[in-house]
Amino acid sequence: xxxxxxxxxxxxxxxxxxxxxxxxxxxxxxxxxxxxxxxxxxxxxxxxxxxxxxxxxxxxxxxxxxxxxxxxxxxxxxxxxxxxxxxxxxxxxxxxxxxxxxxxxxxxxxxxxxxxxxxxxxxxxxxxxxxxxxxxxxxxxxxxxxxxxxxxxxxxxxxxxxxxxxxxxxxxxxxxxxxxxxxxxxxxxxxxxxxxxxxxxxxxxxxxxxxxxxxxxxxxxxxxxxxxxxxxxxxxxxxxxxxxxxxxxxxxxxxxxxxxxxxxxxxxxxxxxxxxxxxxxxxxxxxxxxxxxxxxxxxxxxxxxxxxxxxxxxxxxxxxxxxxxxxxxxxxxxxxxxxxxxxxxxxxxxxxxxxxxxxxxxxxxxxxxxxxxxxxxxxxxxxxxxxxxxxxxxxxxxxxxxxxxxxxxxxxxxxxxxxxxxxxxxxxxxxxxxxxxxxxxxxxxxxxxxxxxxxxxxxxxxxxxxxxxxxxxxxxxxxxxxxxxxxxxxxxxxxxxxxxxxxxxxxxxxxxxxxxxxxxxxxxxxxxxxxxxxxxxxxxxxxxxxxxxxxxxxxxxxxxxxxxx
Numbered sequence: 102x103x104x105x106x107x108x109x110x111x112x113x114x115x116x117x118x119x120x121x122x123x124x125x126x127x128x129x130x131x132x133x134x135x136x137x138x139x140x141x142x143x144x145x146x147x148x149x150x151x152x153x154x155x156x157x158x159x160x161x162x163x164x165x166x167x168x169x170x171x172x173x174x175x176x177x178x179x180x181x182x183x184x185x186x187x188x189x190x191x192x193x194x195x196x197x198x199x200x201x202x203x204x205x206x207x208x209x210x211x212x213x214x215x216x217x218x219x220x221x222x223x224x225x226x227x228x229x230x231x232x233x234x235x236x237x238x239x240x241x242x243x244x245x246x247x248x249x250x251x252x253x254x255x256x257x258x259x260x261x262x263x264x265x266x267x268x269x270x271x272x273x274x275x276x277x278x279x280x281x282x283x284x285x286x287x288x289x290x291x292x293x294x295x296x297x298x299x300x301x302x303x304x305x306x307x308x309x310x311x312x313x314x315x316x317x318x319x320x321x322x323x324x325x326x327x328x329x330x331x332x333x334x335x336x337x338x339x340x341x342x343x344x345x346x347x348x349x350x351x352x353x354x355x356x357x358x359x360x361x362x363x364x365x366x367x368x369x370x371x372x373x374x375x376x377x378x379x380x381x382x383x384x385x386x387x388x389x390x391x392x393x394x395x396x397x398x399x400x401x402x403x404x405x406x407x408x409x410x411x412x413x414x415x416x417x418x419x420x421x422x423x424x425x426x427x428x429x430x431x432x433x434x435x436x437x438x439x440x441x442x443x444x445x446x447x448x449x450x451x452x453x454x455x456x457x458x459x460x461x462x463x464x465x466x467x468x469x470x471x472x473x474x475x476x477x478x479x480x481x482x483x484x485x486x487x488x489x490x491x492x493x494x495x496x497x498x499x500x501x502x503x504x505x506x507x508x509x510x511x512x513x514x515x516x517x518x519x520x521x522x523x524x525x526x527x528x529x530x531x532x533x534x535x536x537x538x539x540x541x542x543x544x545x546x547x548x549x550x551x552x553x554x555x556x557x558x559x560x561x562x563x564x565x566x567x568x569x570x571x572x573x574x575x576x577x578x579x580x581x582x583x584x585x586x587x588x589x590x591x592x593x594x595x596x597x598x599x600x601x602x603x604x605x606x607x608x609x610x611x612x613x614x615x616x617x618x619x620x621x622x623x624x625x626x627x628x629x630x631x632x633x634x635x636x637x638x639x640x641x642x643x644x645x646x647x648x649x650x651x652x653x654x655x656x657x658x659x660x661x662x663x664x665x666x
Contacts, residue, residue, distance in 0.1 A: 202260030308462030492644030499538030523588025
């Protein structure tokens with residue numbers, strides 16, 4: 102690329118001295134630099150390369166939480182003739198994200214640049230797209246310090262949940278306020294010896310970026326815990342993940358970010374059991390709870406949990422609890438949180454509430470998102486107008502939908518068919534299939550050590566394209582294209598022109614366990630099924646395809662599709 106210069110030199114005094122002579126083009130000018138050795142890297146930006154690199158080499162960085170950087174072997178200098186400091190801040194953060202997704206190095210970065218790059222600046226898209234792509238291509242093909250192509254990284258679940266992600270203005274405003282609340286709370290504890298339990302409650306629907314904000318906040322607390330000037334100095338932070346697939350992802354992130362520790366990223370029951378209430382010394386300072394709608398709302402001996410509910414037991418074991426919640430993602434009775442149940446726990450702690458509302462996952466436009474929201478309320482409305490950037494279609498045959506998904510997976514990767522839990526599946530090691538609409542594919546396959554998304558990340562042609570997934574394999578993850586099978590429990594009421602939910606056809610035996618003769622059993626079952634449907638419908642970034650098993654519903658969807666042709 103014209104105007105772009107990238108040079109790798111040994112990280113020695115002699116070579117850094119040459120920045121004032123032989124490599125003078127890199128000095129007194131905004132640049133990005135990458136310090137690296139065999140398994141570790143650090144990414145930074147500066148307007149004075151000579152001084153900054155000598156400071157790193159001599160370990161004279163002024164920040165109070167600096168880590169040693171003198172032991173790196175090489176430094177790669179990156180300059181573009183149009184660089185300004187806004188651009189280098191932006192590209193520094195972007196490189197950190199992509200290095201994390203590349204998984205070649207453990208990152209030694211210990212401070213976020215997110216606060217510096219959330220704003221727009223002149224020609225931002227030029228730097229974000231053209232310049233960054235040229236930088237990455239050179240780093241991969243010429244300098245050979247990164248391994249993967251950009252599209253493979255962008256499909257990587259580790260990349261999607263990176264704690265270094267640039268936040269939207271809505272997300273960043275929430276992020277700043279939570280950081281302020283944490284500083285205030287620990288200032289009070291440190292100066293006034295107050296030990297009350299503080300609760301921050303963040304709510305938002307699927308796809309608004311809740312887990313990204315959580316990841317950024319968790320990392321920020323780790324950073325502040327190393328800063329002697331922060332009220333959070335020497336605090337302990339935990340992140341609790343109740344979803345197996347997401348837990349694997351956060352453990353993978355921890356393996357590639359040096360400041361993070363796997364033993365502080367736990368399942369809720371594990372955290373509760375290792376934090377006995379009779380020992381104040383074991384109390385956590387800060388606990389983040391991702392997808393708190395999956396927390397157990399009653400005891401469950403199968404999961405070795407013998408308390409009354411996860412949420413209260415977690416709050417009692419933390420000085421500050423930060424909760425991520427979506428009422429539309431409750432999918433099991435043993436983790437059933439309606440407003441009454443939730444408020445019974447939270448009201449005594451007077452939580453500060455936040456909400457994220459901007460849809461970030463689906464590039465679908467407001468009309469389609471509203472259409473889907475209506476559908477999970479059982480309303481079937483006229484076909485929405487969908488932007489050309491999003492592919493929405495309704496299929497007559499599930500086999501044709503699968504072929505379309507295969508085509509998109511070949512081109513974009515991270516595309517698969519999913520279904521409501523209306524097909525038999527047991528945890529007995531047996532092989533189960535989804536058979537409907539000319540389709541016959543393996544059903545609800547999982548792996549004990551990796552997520553299905555991690556299985557796909559080294560190739561566009563992953564195995565899951567020829568499987569059917571459930572909410573238990575895709576909840577919390579993005580797909581490029583998703584084909585959703587509306588299974589036998591999702592039918593059509595012609596008289597009232599709405600969905601009719603037949604809960605007796607739902608095959609997730611765990612979902613309804615414990616309901617028994619509950620007076621609201623029918624309502625709860627329907628809510629659980631519709632919530633599961635909502636999760637599946639909002640996975641696709643670039644496209645959504647639908648197939649209905651029920652003949653009457655298929656005919657209705659065909660009718661509204663034809664009305665727009």
